[in-house]
Amino acid sequence: MRHDGKHAASPAGGGPPPAVELVGLNKSFGPVRANQDVCITVQPGTVHGIVGENGAGKSTMMAMLYGFYKADSGSIRINGETVSIGSPSDAIELGIGMVHQHFMLVEPFTVLENVILGVEGGGLIGTSLRRARKELKRLADEYGLDVDPDARIRDLPVGLQQRVEILKALYRGAQTLILDEPTGVLTPQEADHLFRILDTLRAQGKTVILITHKLREIMAITDNVSVMRCGTMVAHRATAETSQEELAELMVGRTVLLRVDKQPASPGECVVSVNDVTLVDDTGRKRLDNVNFSICKGEILGIAGVSGNGQSELLEVLSGITPVKDGRITFKGHDIVAPGLRANPQELRRQGVGHVAEDRHRMGMIMDFSAAENTILGYHCDPEINGPLLMDLDRVDKRCAGYMERFDVRPPLPHLAASGFSGGNQQKIVLAREMEHDPDLLLVGQPTRGVDIGAIEFIHKRLIAMRDAGKAVLLVSVELDEILSLADRILVMFDGRIVGEVSAEEATEQQLGLMMAGIDAEPEVRA
Amino acid sequence: MFMTLILLLDSTLRVATPLVLAAMAGLCSERGGVVDIGLEGKMLGAAFVSATVASMTGSPWLGLLTGIAASILLALVHGFASITHNGNQVVSGMAINIVVAGLAPTIGNAIFHMNGDTPALSNAARFTAIELPGAAALKSVPVLGPIYSELLSGHNLLTYLAFVLVPLISWMLYKTRFGLRLRAVGENPEAVDTAGISVQWLRYRAVMIAGVLCGFAGASLSTALGASFIRDMTAGKGYLALAAMIFGKWRPRTTLLACLLFAFTDAVQARLQGVSLPVVGEIPVQFIIMLPYVMTVFLLAGFVGRVVAPKADGEPYVKEH
Numbered sequence: 001m002r003h004d005g006k007h008a009a010s011p012a013g014g015g016p017p018p019a020v021e022l023v024g025l026n027k028s029f030g031p032v033r034a035n036q037d038v039c040i041t042v043q044p045g046t047v048h049g050i051v052g053e054n055g056a057g058k059s060t061m062m063a064m065l066y067g068f069y070k071a072d073s074g075s076i077r078i079n080g081e082t083v084s085i086g087s088p089s090d091a092i093e094l095g096i097g098m099v100h101q102h103f104m105l106v107e108p109f110t111v112l113e114n115v116i117l118g119v120e121g122g123g124l125i126g127t128s129l130r131r132a133r134k135e136l137k138r139l140a141d142e143y144g145l146d147v148d149p150d151a152r153i154r155d156l157p158v159g160l161q162q163r164v165e166i167l168k169a170l171y172r173g174a175q176t177l178i179l180d181e182p183t184g185v186l187t188p189q190e191a192d193h194l195f196r197i198l199d200t201l202r203a204q205g206k207t208v209i210l211i212t213h214k215l216r217e218i219m220a221i222t223d224n225v226s227v228m229r230c231g232t233m234v235a236h237r238a239t240a241e242t243s244q245e246e247l248a249e250l251m252v253g254r255t256v257l258l259r260v261d262k263q264p265a266s267p268g269e270c271v272v273s274v275n276d277v278t279l280v281d282d283t284g285r286k287r288l289d290n291v292n293f294s295i296c297k298g299e300i301l302g303i304a305g306v307s308g309n310g311q312s313e314l315l316e317v318l319s320g321i322t323p324v325k326d327g328r329i330t331f332k333g334h335d336i337v338a339p340g341l342r343a344n345p346q347e348l349r350r351q352g353v354g355h356v357a358e359d360r361h362r363m364g365m366i367m368d369f370s371a372a373e374n375t376i377l378g379y380h381c382d383p384e385i386n387g388p389l390l391m392d393l394d395r396v397d398k399r400c401a402g403y404m405e406r407f408d409v410r411p412p413l414p415h416l417a418a419s420g421f422s423g424g425n426q427q428k429i430v431l432a433r434e435m436e437h438d439p440d441l442l443l444v445g446q447p448t449r450g451v452d453i454g455a456i457e458f459i460h461k462r463l464i465a466m467r468d469a470g471k472a473v474l475l476v477s478v479e480l481d482e483i484l485s486l487a488d489r490i491l492v493m494f495d496g497r498i499v500g501e502v503s504a505e506e507a508t509e510q511q512l513g514l515m516m517a518g519i520d521a522e523p524e525v526r527a
Numbered sequence: 528m529f530m531t532l533i534l535l536l537d538s539t540l541r542v543a544t545p546l547v548l549a550a551m552a553g554l555c556s557e558r559g560g561v562v563d564i565g566l567e568g569k570m571l572g573a574a575f576v577s578a579t580v581a582s583m584t585g586s587p588w589l590g591l592l593t594g595i596a597a598s599i600l601l602a603l604v605h606g607f608a609s610i611t612h613n614g615n616q617v618v619s620g621m622a623i624n625i626v627v628a629g630l631a632p633t634i635g636n637a638i639f640h641m642n643g644d645t646p647a648l649s650n651a652a653r654f655t656a657i658e659l660p661g662a663a664a665l666k667s668v669p670v671l672g673p674i675y676s677e678l679l680s681g682h683n684l685l686t687y688l689a690f691v692l693v694p695l696i697s698w699m700l701y702k703t704r705f706g707l708r709l710r711a712v713g714e715n716p717e718a719v720d721t722a723g724i725s726v727q728w729l730r731y732r733a734v735m736i737a738g739v740l741c742g743f744a745g746a747s748l749s750t751a752l753g754a755s756f757i758r759d760m761t762a763g764k765g766y767l768a769l770a771a772m773i774f775g776k777w778r779p780r781t782t783l784l785a786c787l788l789f790a791f792t793d794a795v796q797a798r799l800q801g802v803s804l805p806v807v808g809e810i811p812v813q814f815i816i817m818l819p820y821v822m823t824v825f826l827l828a829g830f831v832g833r834v835v836a837p838k839a840d841g842e843p844y845v846k847e848h
Contacts, residue, residue: 068846087723088720088722088723089722089724092722092723098721100721102717104717105715106711106718107714107838108710114718117719117724118708118722118724120704120707123703123704123705124703124704125703125706
């Protein structure tokens with residue numbers, strides 16, 4: 001780290017200099033210009049929001065501020081002084097702390113061990129552990145950040161793990177705290193708690209930079225907001241003088257519909273019914289506990305819940321990936337999943353169960369395969385594309401080109417590797433594969449994870465269209481907004497159980513949030 | 528019967544020496560996230576260099592030092608491939624094993640013309656048995672006498688060193704800053720990187736420690752337990768050490784116990800050769816030699832239960848953007 005002592009022009013009014021100032025930052029990765037002439041000024045003692053779609057360059061900008069990358073050109077000023085940040089330890093020394101989207105915690109370690117990692121002081125850790133214990137107690141009192149210092153990280157719920165990350169930054173003396181998509185893994189109540197903590201931090205004079213794609217959060221907590229698009233900074237606003245609609249438009253570069261337009265559902269006969277399904281994993285934990293529900297033609301059933309409460313297992317059971325020992329699932333009048341029945345995703349697909357996997361990188365696609373090859377995964381035995389001996393690859397390409405046109409996949413190149421598409425376009429390829437085979441039941445997991453706003457709008461419309469065409473849709477999402485705007489009925493899962501059902505009209509975020517946290521909140525009690 | 532047991536345990540300790548040292552080497556490397564299948568090669572290399580230098584200079588100490596140096600050099604090759612260049616750690620380790628298995632006898636043959644082996648070392652050029660004080664006097668005391676004078680006394684320096692190192696390594700892992708960081712980098716290198724610590728330098732230190740320990744292990748084979756370098760004298764001990772480390776769940780104390788168990792079967796194996804057993808008669812020697820390896824397979828397959836390796840073990844650390 002090097003201070004060259006040059007002072008920035010002091011701001012008008014002679015107040016304190018900005019906590020953070022980025023001036024004309026540029027960063028390229030090969031031919032991709034991730035950041036172009038990015039400028040931002042963050043005033044001390046404020047919460048400053050940064051919004052933008054995936055790939056807009058928010059994370060790159062923050063990675064430069066935190067010393068992960070070196071900017072190609074441009075300068076960084078902290079408290080008015082131009083600095084050079086070559087590594088995270090430089091950033092830490094300058095009072096910058098970061099809470100990453102994926103927590104940087106060592107899971108088998110205790111809270112204390114995680115907190116002291118990198119700032120141990122001496123060669124032996126005994127004294128630093130004792131010092132950290134005292135300091136954590138002080139921080140807990142001051143900011144309302146209570147965590148058991150001896151708990152192991154892997155035993156803590158995500159909300160508390162995040163608190164440990166904040167504590168880590170404060171323990172290192174952070175004056176400016178960067179939070180990257182902090183609410184993605186939290187229940188609404190946990191998110192509220194986080195915002196109260198951020199409030200306290202602001203009140204104590206700390207500066208907070210909040211990166212998010214959730215506009216509601218920007219409106220709720222920030223003082224100022226900056227919008228990024230395609231690697232450039234497109235606007236700075238005082239939060240009080242802007243609206244969600246304006247921000248969305250700035251992010252995407254055109255007007256977007258935040259609300260999904262849909263008519264009331266007209267459900268028909270029952271397509272699939274899940275009866276008493278229980279699933280126990282290798283370690284003996286119940287992943288699914290006596291799950292019962294059914295879905296009718298022409299309705300979207302939403303499954304809400306914090307991730308890791310059995311939703312993934314439910315999708316895997318329904319799609320035939322995981323066999324079950326207890327319970328049965330009936331589809332169009334006959335058992336598709338039952339004890340002793342060999343589960344077979346390919347056979348289920350043939351019978352009309354489409355599955356858009358939650359994690360397209362892990363289950364939905366093969367990233368090194370071309371788009372065309374990805375469009376036949378799971379349907380590769382389809383007679384339409386198979387000759388007596390060889391596959392009709394021309395036909396696969398042609399069909400893929402058709403999908404790409406109908407689903408507006410950009411660029412429309414069937415031979416491009418899946419990894420060459422943006423998240424939104426990858427997801428469209430997966431959706432096209434499953435929807436174009438005209439399933440009677442469509443299982444959809446996290447359809448808009450890592451997908452930009454423009455594509456979200458498109459995907460939501462297609463799901464509604466599926467429903468209106470009389471198909472049954474099961475929607476699993478951790479985004480409550482998505483569940484609330486798409487689903488006709490909502491089930492909430494907690495710890496492998498269905499803890500409640502509400503109709504979409506009556507559901508409120510509050511009530512769903514409590515149910516997601518496992519706190520009993522029957523509608524009649526809350527009303 | 529009692530004396531038989533004492534003698535069996537006595538040879539267990541001797542056989543366990545290179546195993547314990549190599550297993551601790553693997554443990555240090557893997558807790559830091561670098562898989563070390565090259566224990567075998569490093570040990571073999573050190574055994575060769577130690578025996579060669581000891582036979583040329585007559586000093587076991589010079590042999591030991593040069594053996595360690597050779598082993599560190601091999602460890603650095605492994606580090607360069609797998610830490611600096613994010614290469615596949617198993618391939619790099621295996622390459623070391625193969626290269627050393629060929630190179631050592633070739634060089635040995637060029638120097639000594641003994642078909643790849645080195646000449647037998649005189650006792651002055653070896654680490655010989657150390658009598659603990661009072662061992663002779665206590666010999667006649669019942670029970671405790673034999674335990675002290677036969678079992679505990681009369682081992683070479685490197686054997687004692689191996690057993691002293693286990694608590695030291697345990698202390699290093701769990702009580703020192705270096706140990707904390709080492710364990711962290713094997714679990715989540717990103718967390719270490721964001722804490723402002725160099726992942727690469729930490730991992731280099733981990734493989735170098737493994738190099739030093741393998742150096743001790745190799746020297747113990749050719750200049751303490753044996754008296755010359757013999758082609759392929761490690762005979763899979765590096766892999767056995769790796770198995771012991773996994774069986775011991777990457778923890779020093781349990782790994783030590785696993786090593787002792789393997790060594791004990793080996794000692795039993797040696798004792799059973801040529802002995803006529805009731806009912807079955809004499810078992811062909813090939814079957815008996817298989818014992819420790821068969822047990823390894825069974826233990827690893829069935830009895831270990833859920834083994835959780837360090838999460839980032841074997842994963843090169845590549846920064847994402």
